Amino acid sequence: MAQLRIRELNKSYGDLEVLKDIELDINAGEFIVFVGPSGCGKSTLLRCIAGLEPSSSGLIEIDGVDTKSVPADQRGVAMVFQSYALYPHMSVFDNIAFSLTLQKWSAEKIATAVCEAAQKLQLSPYLNRLPAQLSGGQRQRVAIGRAIVRDPKLFLFDEPLSNLDAELRVQMRMEIAQLKAQLPNTTMIYVTHDQVEAMTLADRIVVLNEGRIEDIGTPQALFEKPKNRFIAGFIGSPKMNFVGGEKAAALGSHTIGVRPDGLHLDPRDRRGWSGTVTYCEYLGADVYAFVDIGEAAPVVVRLRETAAPEVGSTVHVLPDAVAIHRFAENGMAEY
Amino acid sequence: MRNTWLLLGPALALELAVLFLPLFYIGFRSLYDWNPAGTSEFVGFENYYWLFTDPDFWEIVGNQLFYLLGLPLWVLAPLAVAYLLRESVWCAGLLRSIYFLPAVMSPAIVGLVFRSLLSTDGSVNAALDGMGLGSWTQSWLTHPDWVKPVVILMVLWAGFGTGVLIFTSAFAAVPRDLFEAAKLDGANFWQQFWYVAMPSISNTVVLWTMYQIVAIFLFMFGWIYVLTGGGPGLASATMDFSIYQQFIRFGFYGTAAAQTVVLVLSIALVPAIGYSIVALQRQFTGAQNR
Amino acid sequence: MSDQPPISIARTLIAFLIAVLFVLPFLFLIATALRTPADFALNPGGLPVAFTTANLQEAWVAANLGRALLVTLAVAVIACIVCVAVALAAAFWFRVNDSRFARHVRTLMISGYAIPAIAWLIPVFVIVARGGLAGNVVVAGVLNGVSSVPFAIYFFHTYFLQVLSKDLLDAATLDGAGPLTCFRRIAVPLARPAIASVVALVFVWSFGDLLIAATILQSNPDNYTLPLAATTLATKESVNLQGQAAAALVALVPVLFVFALAQKSLASGFGALSEK
Numbered sequence: 001m002a003q004l005r006i007r008e009l010n011k012s013y014g015d016l017e018v019l020k021d022i023e024l025d026i027n028a029g030e031f032i033v034f035v036g037p038s039g040c041g042k043s044t045l046l047r048c049i050a051g052l053e054p055s056s057s058g059l060i061e062i063d064g065v066d067t068k069s070v071p072a073d074q075r076g077v078a079m080v081f082q083s084y085a086l087y088p089h090m091s092v093f094d095n096i097a098f099s100l101t102l103q104k105w106s107a108e109k110i111a112t113a114v115c116e117a118a119q120k121l122q123l124s125p126y127l128n129r130l131p132a133q134l135s136g137g138q139r140q141r142v143a144i145g146r147a148i149v150r151d152p153k154l155f156l157f158d159e160p161l162s163n164l165d166a167e168l169r170v171q172m173r174m175e176i177a178q179l180k181a182q183l184p185n186t187t188m189i190y191v192t193h194d195q196v197e198a199m200t201l202a203d204r205i206v207v208l209n210e211g212r213i214e215d216i217g218t219p220q221a222l223f224e225k226p227k228n229r230f231i232a233g234f235i236g237s238p239k240m241n242f243v244g245g246e247k248a249a250a251l252g253s254h255t256i257g258v259r260p261d262g263l264h265l266d267p268r269d270r271r272g273w274s275g276t277v278t279y280c281e282y283l284g285a286d287v288y289a290f291v292d293i294g295e296a297a298p299v300v301v302r303l304r305e306t307a308a309p310e311v312g313s314t315v316h317v318l319p320d321a322v323a324i325h326r327f328a329e330n331g332m333a334e335y
Numbered sequence: 336m337r338n339t340w341l342l343l344g345p346a347l348a349l350e351l352a353v354l355f356l357p358l359f360y361i362g363f364r365s366l367y368d369w370n371p372a373g374t375s376e377f378v379g380f381e382n383y384y385w386l387f388t389d390p391d392f393w394e395i396v397g398n399q400l401f402y403l404l405g406l407p408l409w410v411l412a413p414l415a416v417a418y419l420l421r422e423s424v425w426c427a428g429l430l431r432s433i434y435f436l437p438a439v440m441s442p443a444i445v446g447l448v449f450r451s452l453l454s455t456d457g458s459v460n461a462a463l464d465g466m467g468l469g470s471w472t473q474s475w476l477t478h479p480d481w482v483k484p485v486v487i488l489m490v491l492w493a494g495f496g497t498g499v500l501i502f503t504s505a506f507a508a509v510p511r512d513l514f515e516a517a518k519l520d521g522a523n524f525w526q527q528f529w530y531v532a533m534p535s536i537s538n539t540v541v542l543w544t545m546y547q548i549v550a551i552f553l554f555m556f557g558w559i560y561v562l563t564g565g566g567p568g569l570a571s572a573t574m575d576f577s578i579y580q581q582f583i584r585f586g587f588y589g590t591a592a593a594q595t596v597v598l599v600l601s602i603a604l605v606p607a608i609g610y611s612i613v614a615l616q617r618q619f620t621g622a623q624n625r
Numbered sequence: 626m627s628d629q630p631p632i633s634i635a636r637t638l639i640a641f642l643i644a645v646l647f648v649l650p651f652l653f654l655i656a657t658a659l660r661t662p663a664d665f666a667l668n669p670g671g672l673p674v675a676f677t678t679a680n681l682q683e684a685w686v687a688a689n690l691g692r693a694l695l696v697t698l699a700v701a702v703i704a705c706i707v708c709v710a711v712a713l714a715a716a717f718w719f720r721v722n723d724s725r726f727a728r729h730v731r732t733l734m735i736s737g738y739a740i741p742a743i744a745w746l747i748p749v750f751v752i753v754a755r756g757g758l759a760g761n762v763v764v765a766g767v768l769n770g771v772s773s774v775p776f777a778i779y780f781f782h783t784y785f786l787q788v789l790s791k792d793l794l795d796a797a798t799l800d801g802a803g804p805l806t807c808f809r810r811i812a813v814p815l816a817r818p819a820i821a822s823v824v825a826l827v828f829v830w831s832f833g834d835l836l837i838a839a840t841i842l843q844s845n846p847d848n849y850t851l852p853l854a855a856t857t858l859a860t861k862e863s864v865n866l867q868g869q870a871a872a873a874l875v876a877l878v879p880v881l882f883v884f885a886l887a888q889k890s891l892a893s894g895f896g897a898l899s900e901k
Contacts, residue, residue, distance in 0.1 A: 085792035346715035357748035441833025443852035
């Protein structure tokens with residue numbers, strides 16, 4: 001159970017400012033996801049919270065205690081790394097037990113704790129193996145096991161799934177969601193650049209860009225009412241289409257944004273924006289048509305009718321009135 | 336964090352005490368008529384004056400420069416053989432081990448082996464005689480014209496295997512696709528060597544070259560001491576050998592110190608030369624890419 | 626796996642001819658050491674016909690090679706312990722501390738490799754002799770060890786960069802392992818292959834050293850190392866070629882043994898030069 005309070009946090013390497021005036025409150029037991037493009041500072045923020053990186057200025061409080069002088073291993077923080085960071089020369093058991101051994105727990109207590117964690121993570125048959133003898137998913141589970149035996153107040157994940165292949169990623173995503181359900185009192189912070197992970201796992205998402213927090217909100221809020229163009233473009237897959245110029249002006253905005261499922265092709269080819277189909281992406285359940293309507297990038301339309309238009313044919317793209325997001329010239333949303 | 340100094344401390348202290356601080360001491364002593372057992376008189380740069388006006392010193396400098404003539408041989412021979420052994424050679428691993436044997440042997444012992452082989456009444460001359468090539472026999476180690484080339488060949492013999500090993504692992508790091516692509520483009524064996532292999536390992540070549548230059552200044556003592564004793568006269572003597580002789584044998588402490596200072600300073604020039612080669616190379620390839 | 630290209634006879638032949646140049650001196654050495662002086666005098670370049678171990682026995686006694694072997698082993702073992710112990714810890718420190726200052730110190734300590742042994746050895750000898758420690762085996766061992774510390778730091782540091790990722794170090798920190806614990810429990814066990822390489826190299830180097838031995842131990846014939854004893858014997862006018870060859874042979878055998886035992890470690894040690 002831990003509350004986290006961050007105030008005016010800054011971090012710079014020489015002249016390079018990585019984090020600028022971060023203000024963040026995280027409630028106990030929340031699952032928070034930091035998301036943003038690479039280089040936005042999300043991992044650095046996580047490492048500052050963990051105590052692996054000193055902040056340049058500002059305050060990080062865990063449960064009301066200023067962490068400035070608290071070393072990393074005494075913050076009650078556990079972390080799962082992208083590269084798993086398992087000790088290659090130790091068995092699975094020893095990897096999980098390492099922190100407890102250093103705390104001088106008795107052998108029986110360690111064995112009990114490790115076995116319990118192993119059971120939870122279906123690792124019991126592998127306790128004597130070395131990390132090199134495990135699959136990627138199993139290694140990631142060991143890394144999680146190493147974190148949970150410490151019974152942390154704060155559970156940090158640094159892009160834990162990016163080394164896994166697509167199928168395993170979906171599975172591990174589910175397991176992490178289940179883990180959160182099993183540990184309702186543990187506060188978790190999860191860093192990713194994958195917005196699907198962010199959407200599916202988070203209670204609240206923190207979107208970072210260039211060292212600043214762009215917005216904080218529930219996945220639904222960020223998806224349905226993005227505060228600005230950056231968030232609108234970043235959250236949601238495939239990305240939101242942006243249309244500017246006359247077409248937007250005709251609808252009374254500087255820029256309008258419509259997600260692919262807010263667009264459809266006019267069956268009678270009369271209304272909407274006319275353009276040429278440049279490409280059709282057939283994904284089984286969905287078909288996405290890329291239509292060049294004279295904007296910087298082709299707009300992506302999720303087709304509801306099964307028949308895909310031919311590449312090169314002229315179509316008319318029509319936005320649903322309720323799906324339109326409007327943005328002012330400064331990028332802020334207008335509602 | 337303070338206790339982490341326990342980790343660095345011993346190594347730092349030992350290196351400073353044994354390797355670095357003595358250099359300052361010897362630099363300081365090179366300004367004295369140094370007598371380690373008694374009192375030393377300050378003489379300014381007199382030791383250096385004597386050193387630079389001593390023809391023996393210049394003969395030794397000449398020897399060192401002559402030995403550097405072996406450089407192309409020491410670099411190209413292992414390079415070519417490492418490339419040759421890259422594929423299509425039976426027992427390449429065993430051969431590399433055989434070449435590598437001298438690397439583990441004491442230079443003193445290598446010197447001893449060659450001394451017994453090359454002495455005037457030694458096996459090489461006897462074998463030449465036996466093959467009816469009596470006119471080819473030489474006093475290899477006691478003729479001033481022959482002794483330096485013999486030393487160069489012996490350095491080749493001793494360092495060859497290490498060079499092959501180093502270039503082999505450098506070649507192994509070059510992606511195979513690169514060679515296969517060149518093959519598909521119609522490059523033959525030596526074209527692949529010149530256009531694919533060499534550019535990919537040029538850093539290793541520069542490093543090995545620098546290593547050999549340094550070795551010529553640093554690691555010659557054992558060989559010279561045993562093989563030739565620096566002779567005939569000073570015809571094969573190196574700096575380290577001559578410093579040792581002057582200090583331990585003859586007791587010319589002051590000039591030995593001055594000569595040490597000269598040696599250390601000239602070695603300090605080698606990396607500077609190496610860096611400028613690498614920098615030039617970068618500039619050159621950079622210009623090509625543009 | 627792509628299939629191996631066919632064996633080239635020409636290239637194999639060239640390679641084997643080169644190998645002959647490396648084997649032949651040893652065969653000559655063994656033959657010379659083991660033949661009778663009379664047989665050698667009769668036909669010095671030909672094949673030996675009359676064998677004897679008398680040369681070996683003579684050399685063994687004359688140069689006190691038995692004791693020299695023990696002294697050399699002691700020097701080499703001390704050198705290995707000193708070098709690995711201090712260099713491993715220092716390399717770990719440099720892996721963990723990557724500040725600009727630490728980098729400068731690292732460069733300095735690695736560049737110690739290029740200081741000629743003769744340059745530091747003479748002043749060190751003067752001090753050692755003043756302290757009454759000339760001829761001391763432990764001093765010779767320590768000096769041999771320290772002379773390899775720059776290389777060992779470079780080697781271990783390169784190795785640590787490979788096996789100790791930043792994530793791994795961070796994980797250890799979060800698990801509560803301070804720098805010393807992390808060194809002892811994680812870095813040292815992981816560095817085992819690198820330690821084997823450095824031990825093999827330092828052993829070979831200090832076993833073969835002549836310069837340090839000839840400076841520090843010269844005054845005490847009881848503490849001559851094999852290279853020093855063998856070369857001292859060989860430079861005596863009275864000793865014939867067979868005796869020299871026999872002494873060289875005795876000095877070679879232990880090293881060949883190490884070579885056979887630790888060839889892989891040695892090779893990866895020398896290979897370190899190509900990595901940068």
